[in-house]
Amino acid sequence: MFTEIMIDEPLEKIVDDWDFFDDRVLKHYSTFKATGDNVLGLRRRSISSAGLNDPRKGNISHHLELGPDGLVEWSHSPLAVHVTTAGTPHTVSHNFGYWHINDKDELYMPIPERVPGEMGYFVVVMGNPTGDETDAFAWYCEKCLTLLHDFVYETGRLGFNGFWKAEARAVRSYNADAANRKCPECGHQNPMGYCWNSAKDTPEEAAARKLW
Ligand SMILES: [Zn+2]
Known part of the structure; x- marks a missing residue:
């Protein structure tokens, strides 16, 4: 896979780290x-033949995507690779309270x-954005999928x-502003958003995390 690997530490110091799933390595x-062309995430998750729809905090519950055919739910199962293609809004309920759209x-x-x-282990790999990427x-109305609000980060220019x-x-x-969450089309008042890291939740955001 590699013809050349450069390291900046003595080999004996890092040789045991080549197990990516060792807890010492995993925590990084x-x-x-972001490493070179890739952005890598490794998470410990309950993954068994029973599937991944365990609603306990931190586990993968409903993985939703907005595609050409509308709202689609993907059920993760062991060793089944799934790709969310560039430009597809996606969210994972109770894990991050927004729709992520990457290039x-x-x-x-x-x-x-x-x-x-x-x-x-739950492995996530995505390309490291460059240039205009x-x-x-984003947030869509949970009743009618109207776009309510979006926030763009210029990852390619500013860095991951x-x-x-x-x-x-x-x-x-x-x-x-609660007005951001009121749908201009159907009038539905949508729940708040929340970050991936639950430690950052305000009490209101923690309540929203339980809702969606
Ligand atoms: Zn609506």
Whole structure:
């Protein structure tokens, strides 16, 4: 796969780190880490043949996408690769309270646990945006899918390292005014947004996380 690998530490210091799923290594990818052309995320999740629809916090519940055929739900299952193609709004209920729209494909692979009874691994890989490519955080009416609000982060120009700050700004801007959440088409008052990291939730955002 590689003809040349450059490292800046003595080999004996890092040789044991080539196990990506070792807890010491995994923690570096627990959010997202941009390395070269890729952005990689590794999460511990309950993954078994019973499926991934465990509603407990932190597990994959409803993965929704907005495509040419309207609203589609994808059910993750062990070792089934799924790609959310560039430009497709997607959200995962109770995990992040906005629709993420990136200009790169996003690939997911749930890997079962290595030791029975332990959690498995959820691998997320996406391209690292360059040039004019962006990440957008959007909200659609939950009743009629009218676009209510969006916030664009110029990832290609500003760098992926600013992604989480942009996410927090996006959520704050949407939640700041209840008028943002009232649908201009059907009048429905939509719930607040919330960030991926539940530790950042205000009490109102924590309540919204339980709703969608
Ligand atoms: Zn509506």
